[in-house]
Amino acid sequence: xxxxRERELLSWIEENPMMSQQELxxxxxxxxxxxxxxxxxxxxxxxxxxxxxxxxxxxxxxxVGGVNMxxxxxxxxxxxxxxxxxxxxxxxxxxVGRNEAHGMRLLGLDVKLVTAxxxxxxxxxxxxxxxxxxxxxxxxxxxxxxxxxxxxxxxxHRGDPVVGISSMDIYEHLTPALLAQRMGVINRAHTCxxxxxxxxxxxxxxxxxxxxxxxxxxxSVAKAHKLRGILDxxxxxKADRLEVQLLLGREPDEKADVEVTARxxxxxxxRHVYITLSSGAxxxxxxxxxRLPGYPAEVVNKTGARDSFMAALVWARMRGMDLRESxxxxxxxxxxxxxxxxxxNEELSEQYMLEVMQGTRKITAxxxxxxx
Numbered sequence: 001x002x003x004x005r006e007r008e009l010l011s012w013i014e015e016n017p018m019m020s021q022q023e024l025x026x027x028x029x030x031x032x033x034x035x036x037x038x039x040x041x042x043x044x045x046x047x048x049x050x051x052x053x054x055x056x057x058x059x060x061x062x063x064v065g066g067v068n069m070x071x072x073x074x075x076x077x078x079x080x081x082x083x084x085x086x087x088x089x090x091x092x093x094x095x096v097g098r099n100e101a102h103g104m105r106l107l108g109l110d111v112k113l114v115t116a117x118x119x120x121x122x123x124x125x126x127x128x129x130x131x132x133x134x135x136x137x138x139x140x141x142x143x144x145x146x147x148x149x150x151x152x153x154x155x156x157h158r159g160d161p162v163v164g165i166s167s168m169d170i171y172e173h174l175t176p177a178l179l180a181q182r183m184g185v186i187n188r189a190h191t192c193x194x195x196x197x198x199x200x201x202x203x204x205x206x207x208x209x210x211x212x213x214x215x216x217x218x219x220s221v222a223k224a225h226k227l228r229g230i231l232d233x234x235x236x237x238k239a240d241r242l243e244v245q246l247l248l249g250r251e252p253d254e255k256a257d258v259e260v261t262a263r264x265x266x267x268x269x270x271r272h273v274y275i276t277l278s279s280g281a282x283x284x285x286x287x288x289x290x291r292l293p294g295y296p297a298e299v300v301n302k303t304g305a306r307d308s309f310m311a312a313l314v315w316a317r318m319r320g321m322d323l324r325e326s327x328x329x330x331x332x333x334x335x336x337x338x339x340x341x342x343x344x345n346e347e348l349s350e351q352y353m354l355e356v357m358q359g360t361r362k363i364t365a366x367x368x369x370x371x372x
Contacts, residue, residue, distance in 0.1 A: 005030075006038050010047055045320045060110035060136075061314050062189040064179070064206060065097025065217075066171060066197035067115045067130070067140075068149040069122040070343060072303070079154060079162045093129040094151055094343050096195040096219055099304050101135045103311025103333065106348040109318065112136040112189070114182055116170045118148035139182050143173045149197075159301045159338065171197045176205035187211045191314050196223035207233040213317065217310050218243040232269025236317070238310050238330075240276045258282045262289060274313065274327060276306060276334075283327040290324050295356055297335035297363035304343035305334040312353065325357075332356040332363075340366040 009024055021039065025032040042048045047059070075087040093102075097115055104111045113135050117123035119142055126148065130137045149171065153164040179186075179202060186192050192210050194203060195217040207214060207230035218224040218239040224246045227234065231247065244261050245253055248268075262273045262284040272285045280293040312333035316326035332353045337345045347366050355361035 006042055009038050010042060013048065058110050059190040059318060060112060061104055061191045061193060062112045062114060062186050063097045063101045063193045064114045065195035066095035066149055066168060067098040067126050068095035068151040069126060070094030071152045073154045075156050077157050079156050092343060093126055095149060096197060096217060096307055099307035099344050100193055100311050102133055102344045103308045103348060104314055105133050105135060107311060107315040107350050109315060112139060112185060115140045116173050117142050118146040118170060119144050120148050122148040139185055141178060143170055146170050155301065159299045161303055168197055172199055174198055174202050176201055179205055183209055190318055191215055193314060195219050196226045200226045204230055215314060221246060234270050236272040236313060237265065237270045238274045244275055272323060274330060281327055281331055283323050285323050287323060292327050292331060294331050295335040295363055297339045298365040299338045300341050300365055302338050305337045308333040308337035308344060308348060328357050329353060335363045339363050
C-alpha cells in the first residue's frame with residue numbers, strides 16, 4: 001500500500017520529475033536518506049520508473065479471459081428437479097474475465113480486457129457494457145460467424161448456484177499467435193490475470209512469454225487441470241479446496257488438509273496461494289500462512305464472489321499489500337459481492353472494502369439490480 005508520505009512525495013515528483021532527493025527532503029522536512037528509502041519503495045510498487053523519476057501515472061492490469069452473456073434463472077424456492085420452477089430469468093453481462101475487470105474498475109483500477117466476442121447482438125451489448133464501465137476492450141477480437149459466449153445458470157432461493165451450462169467454444173480463437181500480437185500491451189501492464197476459459201495452449205504461451213506477475217483463476221473443477229503444467233510460472237493462484245486437489249493430480253477431497261495442499265503448491269513453484277473455503281480462506285507464501293474467516297454478510301447471490309475476490313487481490317498487489325492484507329481484501333470484496341443481486345455488486349468500492357477490512361463497517365444486503 002502507498003503510504004501518505006509516499007503519496008506526498010509522488011505528487012511533488014509529478015509536478016517536477018527532475019526534483020532532487022535533497023530538494024524533496026527539504027520540502028518534506030525529512031532526511032535525504034529517508035527520501036531515498038521512499039523512492040525505492042515507490043519504484044518497487046511500480047509508481048515511478050528509473051532515474052529522473054519517470055512517473056507511471058496510471059498503471060493498469062490486463063485480464064485475458066472470458067466475457068459471457070449470463071442467463072440466470074432465480075428460483076423462488078427450493079429447486080425441484082425435472083419440473084418447472086417459479087422464479088425470474090435475467091440477462092446480465094458476465095464471464096470470469098469481464099467480472100474480474102468490472103470489480104477492478106469499481107475498485108478504481110485501470111484495466112484492459114483481452115477476450116473474444118462473436119458478431120451477434122449479445123456481442124454488441126457486452127462491448128457497450130465494457131465501454132460504459134471504463135474497461136478497455138480495444139485489444140479484444142471479434143470472431144465472424146461465431147456466437148458470443150453464453151452461460152446459463154439456475155440459482156436457488158438461498159443464492160447458491162444449482163447448475164450451470166456454458167457455451168464457450170469461441171475462446172479457442174484466442175490462440176498463441178493472436179496473443180503474441182498483444183504481448184506488448186500485456187507486458188507493459190502491472191499485472192496479467194488469466195482464467196481457464198482459455199485453452200491449455202494459450203495459457204502455456206502466456207506463462208512462457210508474460211514478463212509481469214501472472215495471476216490465475218481456476219474457475220471450476222472441470223477446467224482447473226489446464227493450469228497443471230504451468231504452476232511454476234504462476235505468481236498468484238486462486239482456487240477452491242476441490243480445484244487445488246485436481247491441480248495436484250488427485251481426486252477432489254473436501255477433507256484434504258488445506259495446509260499441506262498449499263505447501264505442495266508452493267513447492268511446485270506457485271508464489272502466492274489463496275484457497276477459498278466454505279467460510280473464509282487459507283493463504284500461503286514463503287513468508288507465512290494464515291487461515292482467515294470470512295466477513296459476515298447476508299447471502300443474496302454467490303455467483304460472482306470468487307471473481308470479486310480476484311479483483312481485490314490485484315487491487316491489493318498494486319497497492320503493495322502483503323499476503324494477509326491481500327486475503328482480507330479478497331474476503332471483504334467477496335462478502336460485499338454476495339450481499340448484492342448482480343454477479344458483481346455495483347456497491348463495491350475501495351472505501352467500502354477498506355472500511356470492512358478495518359472493522360468500521362458491516363456488509364449489508366443490497367437489492368441493487370443490473371441487467372441488460
